[in-house]
Each structure stands twice: as C-alpha cells, then as structure tokens.
Amino acid sequence: MPRVARSQELTMPVYLVTGAAGFIGANYVRHLLEWEADAEVVAVDYLGFAGNRSNLDGVSDRVVFEQADIADLDTMRALYRRYRPDHVVNFAAESHNDRAILDPSLFMRSNALGAQVMAECSRLVPVRSHVHVSTIEVYGELPSRSACFTERSPLNAKTPYSAAKAAGDQIVRAYMQTYPELNIRMTHCANNYGPFQMPEKLVPLAVTNLLRGRKVPVYGDGLQRRDWLHVTDHCAAVHRVLHADLQPPPPEAATAPELLPIFDVSARHEVTNVEIARRVVTALGMDPSEWIEHIPDRPNHDRRYLIDPSKIETQLGWRPVHEFDAGLVGTVDWYVEQRPWWERILETKGELGFDWGAVRPGHVPSR
Numbered sequence: 001m002p003r004v005a006r007s008q009e010l011t012m013p014v015y016l017v018t019g020a021a022g023f024i025g026a027n028y029v030r031h032l033l034e035w036e037a038d039a040e041v042v043a044v045d046y047l048g049f050a051g052n053r054s055n056l057d058g059v060s061d062r063v064v065f066e067q068a069d070i071a072d073l074d075t076m077r078a079l080y081r082r083y084r085p086d087h088v089v090n091f092a093a094e095s096h097n098d099r100a101i102l103d104p105s106l107f108m109r110s111n112a113l114g115a116q117v118m119a120e121c122s123r124l125v126p127v128r129s130h131v132h133v134s135t136i137e138v139y140g141e142l143p144s145r146s147a148c149f150t151e152r153s154p155l156n157a158k159t160p161y162s163a164a165k166a167a168g169d170q171i172v173r174a175y176m177q178t179y180p181e182l183n184i185r186m187t188h189c190a191n192n193y194g195p196f197q198m199p200e201k202l203v204p205l206a207v208t209n210l211l212r213g214r215k216v217p218v219y220g221d222g223l224q225r226r227d228w229l230h231v232t233d234h235c236a237a238v239h240r241v242l243h244a245d246l247q248p249p250p251p252e253a254a255t256a257p258e259l260l261p262i263f264d265v266s267a268r269h270e271v272t273n274v275e276i277a278r279r280v281v282t283a284l285g286m287d288p289s290e291w292i293e294h295i296p297d298r299p300n301h302d303r304r305y306l307i308d309p310s311k312i313e314t315q316l317g318w319r320p321v322h323e324f325d326a327g328l329v330g331t332v333d334w335y336v337e338q339r340p341w342w343e344r345i346l347e348t349k350g351e352l353g354f355d356w357g358a359v360r361p362g363h364v365p366s367r
C-alpha cells in the first residue's frame, strides 16, 4: 500500500511528480525511490497518448497514482491540498513534435496552461521547491556556426511543440520574478535517450522497427544535429536543481535571465539523427546500408540545437556520468529485453506512421 498519509503529520518529504507515467517522469520516480528510500511520492498523469501506467510497474506499490490533468486548476489544487507536497516536479507535457503539427491545441493546453496551473498551485498551497522541466527546443534553431545556447539566449521557438513549451517558460519566468518566495526553478534539457521512451521516438523507433524486420526511417537527409543526454543524468540534474539552496532572483534578473533559477542541462554531445540510426543498427549487428531509409522530412524541422551546461556544472556541481556510446548500447539492449513492454504499447496505441511527403503545403490534416 502507498504510504502517503493524507492530511496527517508526515515526517518524510512528499514529492508530487507530474507526467510520471511518461518517459522521463517514470525514470525520475524510479530513481527518486532509490535516492531517497523514504520519499513519499504522488505520481500524477492524465494518461494521454504517451502515458503508460506500466512505466511504473515494480514501484507502483510505493507511489500513490493520481490520474489528473495538470491544466485543470480545481483538480490540481485539490490534489495539492490533499497531499501537501514539499517538492513538485512538473514533467507533464505533450512532447511529440509530429503530433504537435497535427493537433497544436492539445500541446498549448498541457505545455502552456498546464505550466501556469502548476505554478499557481504552488502559490496557493506553498511548497518547499518546484521545478518546471523544459527543453532546449524553446531556444529555437542554432545557426550552424554558433557555439551553443546559454541561459542568456532569447526564447525563439518555431514549432508548435516548442512554442507551447516556450509559452510555459515565459509564464513560469513571470512567477519566478513576481513571487520570488515560491522557490520555482526551471531546467532546459537536451535530447534524452534511455528506457521507457515511447516507441515513436527516434531511438526506440529504430530498435523496435529493426526487431520487427523493418527499416529505420530517417527524416530528410538525417543531418539534423541534436545534443544527447542519458535520461538518468537528466533526472539527477532535475533532482539537484530541486534541492539546491538558491537565493531569490535579484532585481537585475529582469534584464539578465541568466540570474534567474534556470539551468541548462546537456552532456555537450552533438550527434546527427542519421548517425543515431547507424549506431542503433550496428548495435544490433545489422548493416546500416541495408536498414536505413530516408523519408520525406516533416515541415519546419529544426536543424540544430546545442546548449551549454556550464551554469549547472559550476553552481550546482552536476556532471553527466553516462558515456554516450555505452549508454546508447545499454538503451538498445533494454528495448531488446523489454519486447513485451513495447509490443503491448504498439498493440494498444498503434503507430503514428505519418507520411509527410503526401501532405500538400497548407493542407496538414488533423488527428
């Protein structure tokens, strides 16, 4: 039985983690229970397309699960009042760029309104710390000759997913500066890889296709460059930001965003999408020249992102510990071993399998 004792005297810290049935949220809950054996965890997720209760198998007896929409203020405020969380981590978001092109409204609700509702709940029912988890993609596209984004970079999102996340960021920045006593922090992370990611994302898509005798589809020339970090390193960074002893932002932060409690998270490891595909094919002992196919690119696909993690490294002492080559091979092995997990998802949820080449400009259908 979950041990979270509602409305009772609690000695252990209570964590409220949203998006907990998704990829990174589930990894975080699992690590949190290892890092803090006595933590009380309330896992919140509305079980949208990317939410899978099975991601919490093995720890579900140690968490209280609440199926709820973070964009619903009354529901979330009631959960805050019931559980009185000490710490809140908001991972909940719609996260798939292709799906965002087909249904932008869903993304605006979770990623923008949901971010505001969560910050508002932490204002109405105060917590000790609150981390809003955001993404490198809010900075937009990095010119090929530029070094990298930093916390000083302006938000310049251009896709429906990243624009919705950037809207959430702006709202959270407003809360940080208007209510500095609330201890709201934010992270922007690079692309994650690791276990429990939906089979429609690049690494699991490649493995699950190959294991079913299908080629790995790569958008366009595949030379889109991404900054890759193991999900466990991301979870450790979020946990460190959550517990950091930070001063409220000074007034100068109004014109110097790097003074806000915002931390960019990355392993400084830039790899093209086609190179990721090649490595997965090779890890499975197959020949990349036979098992990769280039397909029409999705509209408005960012070419490059890279961020500088110097601030979290120097101020909080965080460093990634997973070396990329070993981490990627370990991830491929996980999907090989966990075939029943992803087969059940594919059976119950189906596959996106969208043909962008068949879409005429200005006629993107909805889902």
Ligand SMILES: NC(=O)c1ccc[n+]([C@@H]2O[C@H](COP(=O)([O-])OP(=O)(O)OC[C@H]3O[C@@H](n4cnc5c(N)ncnc54)[C@H](O)[C@@H]3O)[C@@H](O)[C@H]2O)c1
Binding pocket: 018, 019, 020, 021, 022, 023, 024, 025, 044, 045, 046, 047, 048, 049, 050, 051, 052, 068, 069, 070, 071, 090, 091, 092, 093, 094, 095, 096, 109, 110, 114, 133, 134, 135, 136, 165, 188, 189, 190, 191, 192, 193, 197, 198
């Ligand atoms: N995956 C990455 O590479 C990456 C990188 C940087 C930042 N992020 C951010 O990390 C967070 C988690 O990403 P992920 O990859 O785990 O995504 P995911 O899609 O795997 O999981 C998101 C979870 O949030 C839930 N959710 C969505 N809207 C909700 C709502 N309104 N109410 C309650 N639950 C809701 C979904 O059901 C899902 O379980 C997101 O905020 C994302 O922007 C992801």
